[in-house]
Amino acid sequence: xxxxxxxxxxxxxxxxxxxxxxxxxxxxxxxxxxxxxxxxxxxxxxxxxxxxxxxxxxxxxxxxxxxxxxxxxxxxxxxxxxxxxxxxxxxxxxxxxxxxxxxxxxxxxxxxxxxxxxxxxxxxxxxxxxxxxxxxxxxxxxxxxxxxxxxxxxxxxxxxxxxxxxxxxxxxxxxxxxxxxxxxxxxxxxxxxxxxxxxxxxxxxxxxxxxxxxxxxxxxxxxxxxxxxxxxxxxxxxxxxxxxxxxxxxxxxxxxxxxxxxxxxxxxxxxxxxxxxxxxxxxxxxxxxxxxxxxxxxxxxxxxxxxxxxxxxxxxxxxxxxxxxxxxxxxxxxxxxxxxxxxxxxxxxxxxxxxxxxxxxxxxxxxxxxxxxxxxxxxxxxxxxxxxxxxxxxxxxxxxxxxxxxxxxxxxxxxxxxxxxxxxxxxxxxxxxxxxxxxxxxxxxxxxxxxxxxxxxxxxxxxxxxxxxxxxxxxxx
Numbered sequence: 001x002x003x004x005x006x007x008x009x010x011x012x013x014x015x016x017x018x019x020x021x022x023x024x025x026x027x028x029x030x031x032x033x034x035x036x037x038x039x040x041x042x043x044x045x046x047x048x049x050x051x052x053x054x055x056x057x058x059x060x061x062x063x064x065x066x067x068x069x070x071x072x073x074x075x076x077x078x079x080x081x082x083x084x085x086x087x088x089x090x091x092x093x094x095x096x097x098x099x100x101x102x103x104x105x106x107x108x109x110x111x112x113x114x115x116x117x118x119x120x121x122x123x124x125x126x127x128x129x130x131x132x133x134x135x136x137x138x139x140x141x142x143x144x145x146x147x148x149x150x151x152x153x154x155x156x157x158x159x160x161x162x163x164x165x166x167x168x169x170x171x172x173x174x175x176x177x178x179x180x181x182x183x184x185x186x187x188x189x190x191x192x193x194x195x196x197x198x199x200x201x202x203x204x205x206x207x208x209x210x211x212x213x214x215x216x217x218x219x220x221x222x223x224x225x226x227x228x229x230x231x232x233x234x235x236x237x238x239x240x241x242x243x244x245x246x247x248x249x250x251x252x253x254x255x256x257x258x259x260x261x262x263x264x265x266x267x268x269x270x271x272x273x274x275x276x277x278x279x280x281x282x283x284x285x286x287x288x289x290x291x292x293x294x295x296x297x298x299x300x301x302x303x304x305x306x307x308x309x310x311x312x313x314x315x316x317x318x319x320x321x322x323x324x325x326x327x328x329x330x331x332x333x334x335x336x337x338x339x340x341x342x343x344x345x346x347x348x349x350x351x352x353x354x355x356x357x358x359x360x361x362x363x364x365x366x367x368x369x370x371x372x373x374x375x376x377x378x379x380x381x382x383x384x385x386x387x388x389x390x391x392x393x394x395x396x397x398x399x400x401x402x403x404x405x406x407x408x409x410x411x412x413x414x415x416x417x418x419x420x421x422x423x424x425x426x427x428x429x430x431x432x433x434x435x436x437x438x439x440x441x442x443x444x445x446x447x448x449x450x451x452x453x454x455x456x457x458x459x460x461x462x463x464x465x466x467x468x469x470x471x472x473x474x475x476x477x
Contacts, residue, residue: 011049012197017038020036024036024156024183025053025057025156027156028154029060031153034183035159035177036159038186039174041162042162043221044221044223044312045190045222050129053125054066057156065115068129079138080128080134108145109148115155122154123155139173143177157182164312189221199245205245219327223259224328231256235254251331257332263311267308267311270303274294278314287305407438412446412454415439417458
């Protein structure tokens with residue numbers, strides 16, 4: 001699966017990274033070998049930075065060799081390098097299986113000679129995107145090729161890879177080159193001011209507070225921000241007037257869910273399952289919470305949790321306390337969980353958190369192993385605070401439910417069952433905006449702030465009502 005080059009436009013929020021690129025090209029132009037290594041999470045803008053670097057190199061008179069390691073089940077050995085240099089490998093087409101050492105040396109020699117010929121005419125800039133998908137032979141060649149080309153040639157190298165793919169070969173490659181003096185940068189999230197600039201670039205207007213708040217759910221991830229803006233514009237979820245962009249939609253558009261789905265499908269099956277369960281929590285949760293809810297041991301939970309953190313989907317807030325890195329990802333994952341499953345999970349979350357009020361002051365780790373650890377104590381304090389909030393919030397919501405009007409109660413029940421505002425509007429013959437109006441009133445009366453809170457209140461109300469019915473039936477008997 002090839003990565004599409006992003007549309008041309010000003011690169012926002014990357015002045016430090018562009019300065020590193022400029023330093024690389026300046027060093028290469030003066031006849032010094034220069035290597036830049038770039039790490040980044042999915043959607044963080046690695047390919048966009050590489051495109052900007054290639055443009056800068058062309059403007060500076062470099063010959064640019066652009067290679068890309070495609071995501072194939074069995075990639076052809078050395079294909080990215082030969083394709084980028086527009087060369088045929090020795091003996092014709094690359095073999096499916098790695099060749100002999102003699103063949104590898106012949107390939108390296110041909111690549112080095114061709115690169116040297118290019119460098120004799122002027123500086124050369126060689127880039128390789130998505131190094132994480134490169135085959136082992138290509139990684140071996142990359143480790144050796146700069147030495148074959150020679151440090152006295154005006155050649156600059158830029159390699160980009162995605163973190164969280166669990167490929168040890170590219171980590172060794174990056175580690176070796178860094179120890180030999182290569183510059184290495186990690187692309188981080190965009191700052192708020194850069195996100196505002198991106199919104200202005202895409203929509204031609206400054207965002208209102210609601211739009212900026214939803215955009216912050218991308219946690220500075222450029223691909224998520226762009227998917228949000230394009231989706232809102234395509235679905236009529238934003239109104240632009242007087243140089244201001246006003247948010248109309250209550251939920252992220254389908255394009256955001258498509259991006260999140262693409263990221264999730266790259267995960268292992270246990271990680272995907274765990275992520276869906278984690279989305280049933282409001283914000284933060286402990287590793288023990290997930291283990292208890294799934295009926296897994298801590299040893300079973302750790303590997304998929306580590307995978308999700310490495311993929312930048314979850315973030316560690318404190319020892320064994322985690323949360324979603326992007327609120328848009330959490331909402332997208334939660335929306336993809338079937339309504340019946342979501343309601344059951346929310347009920348399980350509420351049921352498992354309330355009993356922790358009566359627990360003695362020992363951690364989850366203490367209960368399992370008898371050890372005392374800071375990790376366990378932090379997790380337990382988090383559980384107790386959360387249990388208090390859930391218990392008090394659900395009780396208040398249950399008492400306030402009777403204050404809802406008939407329409408508000410209908411809207412609340414449908415939303416709690418997993419319907420979107422548009423689906424509720426079609427069911428009760430109201431406009432989506434009217435449904436949003438009623439839903440805001442429901443939130444205010446129940447003292448809650450989210451659909452998950454509403455679902456929890458609905459589950460507790462339904463459970464209490466059934467308990468009351470059973471008690472009445474017992475009295476009559």
